[in-house]
Amino acid sequence: xxxxxxxxxAVLLVVCVDIALLRTRLVTRRVFWVxxxxxxxxxxxxxxxxxxxxxxxxxxEAIVGSTxxxxxxPPFMGDGRIAFAPVEDLLFGFALVLLSLxxxxxxxxxxxxxxxxxxxxxxxxxxxxxx
Amino acid sequence: MILDDDVDDLxxxxxxxxxxxxxxxxxxxxxxxxxDDEVVVGAEPxxxxxxxxxxxxxxxxxxxxEGCGVADDNPPRVCASRLxxxxxxxxxxxxxxxxxxxxxxxxxxLAEDLAGHHAMKEAAEAIGQCRLARALRADDAESVVRGSxxxxxxxxxxxxxxxxxxxxxxxxxxxxxxVGCLWLEVFLRxxxxxxxxxxxxxxxxxVVVFYAWDAYAVTHGHWRFDTGRILGLYGPWSVPLDxxxxxxxxxxxxxxxxxxVRSVRGWPAGDETDDR
Numbered sequence: 001x002x003x004x005x006x007x008x009x010a011v012l013l014v015v016c017v018d019i020a021l022l023r024t025r026l027v028t029r030r031v032f033w034v035x036x037x038x039x040x041x042x043x044x045x046x047x048x049x050x051x052x053x054x055x056x057x058x059x060x061e062a063i064v065g066s067t068x069x070x071x072x073x074p075p076f077m078g079d080g081r082i083a084f085a086p087v088e089d090l091l092f093g094f095a096l097v098l099l100s101l102x103x104x105x106x107x108x109x110x111x112x113x114x115x116x117x118x119x120x121x122x123x124x125x126x127x128x129x130x131x
Numbered sequence: 132m133i134l135d136d137d138v139d140d141l142x143x144x145x146x147x148x149x150x151x152x153x154x155x156x157x158x159x160x161x162x163x164x165x166x167d168d169e170v171v172v173g174a175e176p177x178x179x180x181x182x183x184x185x186x187x188x189x190x191x192x193x194x195x196x197e198g199c200g201v202a203d204d205n206p207p208r209v210c211a212s213r214l215x216x217x218x219x220x221x222x223x224x225x226x227x228x229x230x231x232x233x234x235x236x237x238x239x240x241l242a243e244d245l246a247g248h249h250a251m252k253e254a255a256e257a258i259g260q261c262r263l264a265r266a267l268r269a270d271d272a273e274s275v276v277r278g279s280x281x282x283x284x285x286x287x288x289x290x291x292x293x294x295x296x297x298x299x300x301x302x303x304x305x306x307x308x309x310v311g312c313l314w315l316e317v318f319l320r321x322x323x324x325x326x327x328x329x330x331x332x333x334x335x336x337x338v339v340v341f342y343a344w345d346a347y348a349v350t351h352g353h354w355r356f357d358t359g360r361i362l363g364l365y366g367p368w369s370v371p372l373d374x375x376x377x378x379x380x381x382x383x384x385x386x387x388x389x390x391x392v393r394s395v396r397g398w399p400a401g402d403e404t405d406d407r
Binding site: 003006010024025026029031032034035038042046050054055058062063092096097103104105106107109112113114117119121 | 300301304307308311319320321322323325326327328329330332333334336337340341344347348351352353354355356357360361378381382384385386388389390391392393394396397398399400401402403404
């Protein structure tokens with residue numbers, strides 16, 4: 001399978017894991033999509049460094065775009081690339097982030113280190129309804 | 132450098148049986164090349180490794196033939212097994228090479244060729260490739276193939292300190308990611324590190340799944356790493372340690388971001404206590 005095919009399959013699989021297997025249904029939640037948008041912004045920066053400096057190079061047979069050049073950066077945009085990185089990396093990144101967060105919420109629901117929760121310090125009175 | 136000289140010698144092994152035009156070959160895996168077949172160097176490479184490496188081999192041949200009156204329409208020919216060996220030396224990646232040439236040359240044939248090559252042993256020792264050198268001494272074909280993925284960048288002529296600093300490039304980017312999000316734990320009270328069991332249990336499956344993906348991608352040539360800019364330590368299936376650190380760093384960064392958004396906006400995620 002090519003990286004392109006694997007990326008699509010991975011995203012579909014992880015979405016199934018989120019919805020059906022772990023039942024965390026993060027893809028239906030605003031908190032996930034806002035977090036993902038922030039992560040995506042930083043992914044484009046760091047991935048751009050990995051690929052723009054040629055630390056990771058891709059084979060044209062495996063991606064939509066063409067093979068990373070032997071010297072110098074690949075195109076910044078176009079030829080199947082966004083910020084130097086192959087578009088497939090967005091699928092890879094999405095699968096990685098969703099799986100991580102789905103597991104994180106899954107273990108929380110199971111009662112593993114559910115607390116302390118994020119946010120300002122909480123005292124007993126804070127948990128009362130209507131807060 | 133030792134290896135450059137090796138390549139020069141190797142590509143001049145006398146041609147023996149038959150001629151295989153590499154230009155006509157799209158994927159070397161589809162072609163039945165015997166170790167003694169003659170190969171035209173200077174073909175348009177197709178395999179990922181070939182793209183960079185064959186060009187280097189060709190340049191080595193060209194250098195040798197400079198002033199010898201070799202015309203462009205009469206490209207130099209070398210014995211296929213010698214070409215493979217030369218390519219292996221230039222690429223410093225026998226394992227990947229073997230996967231490319233599996234149908235053409237049995238792994239043990241190639242390893243035997245390598246094992247018989249004294250200069251390769253010396254080169255392996257000179258560059259501190261202990262596992263590879265040991266395997267070569269023992270003529271252990273399997274270990275040659277397994278040991279050959281952990282090579283340092285031999286063709287690097289920069290000062291040693293620069294080379295070592297360059298090897299931190301990958302992890303430096305990971306450090307950049309961590310610096311970019313660890314402050315959330317303090318200033319937005321994400322309390323992710325106050326929940327260590329949950330964090331570890333979330334990261335472990337991710338590392339396993341994405342390690343498998345990485346192993347598949349590396350062995351199938353989907354991507355490769357600049358060996359001069361990663362730490363140079365590898366796990367099974369030639370996955371660099373840097374990648375494992377990536378699969379740990381990104382989930383941490385993701386969870387920190389997720390909890391930071393929750394901390395600020397208070398949106399539910401489904402793991403809240405029942406009474407809230």
